[in-house]
Amino acid sequence: MTQNGDPGELGPAKTEIMEATYQALQKHGYDNLTIQDIADEFENSRTLLYYHYDGRDELLVDFLEYVLYEFLGSLPDEKQSARAELETLVEVLLPATLDEEVYRVQLAMFELRVNGPHDRDAREQYLRVDSELKDLLEDIFTRGLEAGEFADIEPAVEAELFLSLLTGTRTRRLTVYDPEESIHELRNAINTQIERISSS
Template identity: 75%
Template sequence: MDHESKLREFSPGEREIMEATYKALSKHGYGNLTIQRIADEFKNSKALLYYHYDGKDELLVDFLEYVLHQFLATLPRGEQSPRTELETLIDALLPETLDEEPYRVQLAMFELRVNAPHDADCRDQYLDVDTELKKLLKDILVRGVEAGEFEDVDPDIESELLLSLLTGTRARRLTVYDPDESIHTLRQAIQTHIDRISVNEK
């Protein structure tokens, strides 16, 4: 299954802008981020950046797609058992602790999500994020049922449930946990659910 089929390819220049955005976010966070601070991290012509983007929220919508593209590219594609792939996905989305830099970037993405009800472009991008992650979860579940690793669950319903669990857990981490504070109990709750639907845990 091609998880990136609906994601556009970024040009080398666009990728450089996205990397500059990552650096600026990791230094300044969402609240103090400006186009100028992104431009300060951009090694090429700053005029190119200002030509494409008028403000940080417009740029961050593209950055969200870029982050999703990069994230999906790092995931295993059928090289592991479906259950192992699911657990790998959870590890990637919910590491037990976070360093300051990725925490700041994740927090910025969360703050951008909060703007989605008031920004149609942002809303559409988060719909794309949710769609891609749900497709990925569904694919893992379908293969897991076929392989006899998971019970005969409904992949559509189960992928929706897992997506909500993962999204909600990421939001809880960013709002009530410190970056270096372990979220072991939150991850354990998700793992318990995976155990329930796994054939070898019965």
């Protein structure tokens, strides 16, 4: 994509390709997605897609990076309390319900993660995703500990735990829940963990 992955540094053509990919994933999901499906959502030609990408999976790895930075850019800044930022992060990653189109895109990203053992590029991209989220969580826990919002915790340990909780819960949501089915009970379990580490 770009040297540092920032979508703001993409050229117009690649930005349009990312947006076309999002639209195509909403309609077709991962398994049935073809380059032609993306081209159908792209105002330019299929030839231009192949100029930038050798195939669908290479494009999806770039799309994953694009989505990651879009997500990170949507998170609250540090003006909130650390606990409020953690709760917002949970809400962003795990909304109670999903509409069908958003569900298809998230499912496609999950299926790309599952390909990680067989696709080095996808695996490295997800290692980056996990690293970014872990660093964000560790920063939240460190600031919360310093501000007295959280009890005596080890921020790095809690970051690993919450990353696993969030990743596992997203996996359960995508594999055993219907998009419109509420994951209220799963969210409550995570909120219990937040209460556990919060100062009384």
